[in-house]
Amino acid sequence: MNDRDEILVRIRDLSVTYHTRLGPVSAVDHVSFDIRRGEILGLVGESGCGKSTLGKALLRMIAPPAEITGGQILFEGEDILTFDERRLRDFRGRKASMIFQDPMTSLNPVQRVEDHLVEAVEVHEQKVDRANVLERVATLIERLGIQKRRIHDYPHQLSGGMRQRVMIGLGLVLNANLIIADEATTSLDVIVEAKLVDQLREIRDQYGVSILVITHNIALVAEIADRVAVMYAGHLVEMGSVYQIFDHPLHPYTRGLLRSVPSIKLDDQEELYKMAGEPPNLTHPPSGCRFHPRCPDRMGLCSQSQPQLREVAPGHWVQCWLYQDHPEKESPTLEVTE
C-alpha cells in the first residue's frame, strides 16, 4: 500500500442543516466519503448542491443559521466534531486550511505578505525563532513563484493569481495536511487559472498535501483531480477515479452533466446535451432520489425510495436505483464492469 491509498479524512454520514424562515434546509444530507493522503480530490456540483457547505463543515466553519446535525469527520482518526475551541483553532491552521474564491476578502489589507505568513506561524507554534521563521517564509514564497521582494508588498499590490498563492502559502507554512480550495480559481483569467492548477499539482507532489478542489467547473476537475465526487442537491451521487467518472459515468446526473459541458475541441460533440429542469429548491427537496424529476431513466421506485451510495466497481461509488436491487424494482439491476 503506498502513501496515496492511506486515508487522511473519513467523513461519515455528515449532515448540515440551515434553519431558515421557510423551514429547515438539508444542504448536506448524510454524506460519506474519504480523502486520501496526497490526493487531489475534485468535488463538483452546481450552485446550491451543498459543496461549499460541505467544505466549510470539514473545518467546522459552520455558523448559525446553519448547523452540523449529524455524522463524524475523522481527521487522522480523531473526530473534529468533538474538539473544543482550543483544539479546533490548532487544527484549523496546522492541519487544514482553506482558500476561497476572493483572496482579497481573506487577506488583511493593511498587512504585508510577510506579516500574514509570520503571524500564522507565531500564532500556531510556540517558541519560534523569528529569524528562522522569516527564512522559512522567504523560501516558501519563492517556491510558490512569487519574487522575494514582493514579500514586503500589501495585498492590493499583488495580482489576483499572486494573492491566491499567498493564501496557499498560509496553509503550507504550517505544513497543513489538507488544503481546501473552494472555487479558488473561479475569478481568475484562464491563463492565470491554468498556472495555479500547475502550481497546486506541484505543491501536492512536493509537500504530499491533500487538496480538496471544490468547483462548479467540470473541465477543471478533469484537468487537475485524481478522484472526483459529484454532488447533487445535498447528496453525494457518484464518486470514483477521474477516469472512472469521465470514461464511465454511471449516475444519470453525472452522465447528463458531462454531456452538457462545452469543449473547445473542434472534433468534440457539436450539440450540448440539454438537461431538463433546474436544480431543486432544498426547502422542499424531491422525495426519493432527489434527481428523479429531471432523470431520463427514472422508474416508479425512484420517487418513493432513496437509493444508497454503493460501491459498484472497485473504487467507483454511485447512488442510483439502476445499480442496486429493490423488491419493487421493475427493471433488472445493471452490472458494472470496468
Place this chain on the structure above:
Amino acid sequence: MSEVLSTPKKTENLVEVHQLKKYFPVQKSFLDQFLAGRVDYVRAVDGVSFTIRRGEAFGLAGESGSGKSTIGRLVIGLEKPTAGQVLFDGIDLASLDAESLRRLRARMQVIFQDPMASLNPRMSLGEAVMAGLKIHFPESADSHRETAMKVMERVGLTPPQFFFNKFPHQISGGQRQRVVIARALVTHPELVLADEPIAMADVSVRALLLDLMVQLKREYNLTYLFITHDLATAKYICDRIGILYLGKLVEVGELREVYAHPLHPYTQALMAAVPVPNPHERRTMPMPEGEIPNPIHPPSGCRFHPRCPYARAECSTVEPEQRELRPGHWVACHFAEQFMG
C-alpha cells in the same frame, strides 16, 4: 431622418467599426494631477476595427481588462468613443443626436451577465418585457400585452400568464435570464449585444440557454455580438471570432478556422489554457509568464511581447499590423508565418 433610422437599409455589414478608441481618464486628486502635469488614461480600447455581417454571430473574446465589454457598449452607443467610428447599418452613431440614437436603439438590444441586476426587483416580469414596447411603439399600446406574452412563451416561460405577474425574486436564475432574453427580443431588434449572457448560469442550465439563443437567432433573423471570456462556449454559438488583448484585436476570422489554426501566440496560449473535460487530454503546454499588464502604460510595440515565448527584438519596438494570412483570417503578429506550417 426617423424614416432612415427605423427602416433597415440592408447593408451587407450590419456593424462596421473603424479604428475605435476609448480612453478613460484615471481619477486622481487635484494636487496629484497638478504635480504630475498631465492626466493618465486607461486605454481600454486602442484602435480596433472589425465588421459584423448581417445575420452572423460575431464573438469577441479576451481576458478581463481586454476591453471586450467596452467595445460592446461603444457599438450600441452606450459610450462615446475617444476616436474612431461605429457604423450601424451605414449610419454613423456619432452623427446622431440623443433622440435619434434613442430611436435607433429599437433596432439593438442588450443581454447582460447578471439577470438579477438587469431586472428591476419591483417591476413584474410582464411589465419588464413590455417596457421596450412602451418606449419604442407607444402607438400600438393595445397589443403590448399580447406581444409580450407571445415572446415570453417562445423563450420557454410557459404558461406566460403564470409568469406575467411574478417578480424577479420569485423565479429561478435560468428563468430570469429567459425574461431578459424575452425583453430584448420583444422590439424585434436586428442586433443583440450579449455580454457574457450565460456566465452566471449553472452548467446544466447553460446548454438550454445557449440552444435557445441559437434558435432565436434563426427565427428572428438576429445578428449577435457575443462577448465572452469562455472560448469553449463561444464555439457553440459564434460564426466568427475576434481575440482581444489589452485593447487590441490580435486575431480575427471564422471561428473554426481560428480554433483549428490559431496564428497569434496569445490566441495559442489562451486556447491551451482552457481546460478540456477529458482527463486523457490534460494540458502540457507551459503558460506564458506574468499577467495582463496595466492598460495605463501598455508595453511598446506588440503588447504581448513581454509574455510572448517567440518575441524578437522587433516586437518591442514596432507595433504589428493586422495581416490577412489565410482567407478571412487576420493576425496582428510580425512572425505569424512560422505557425502556418
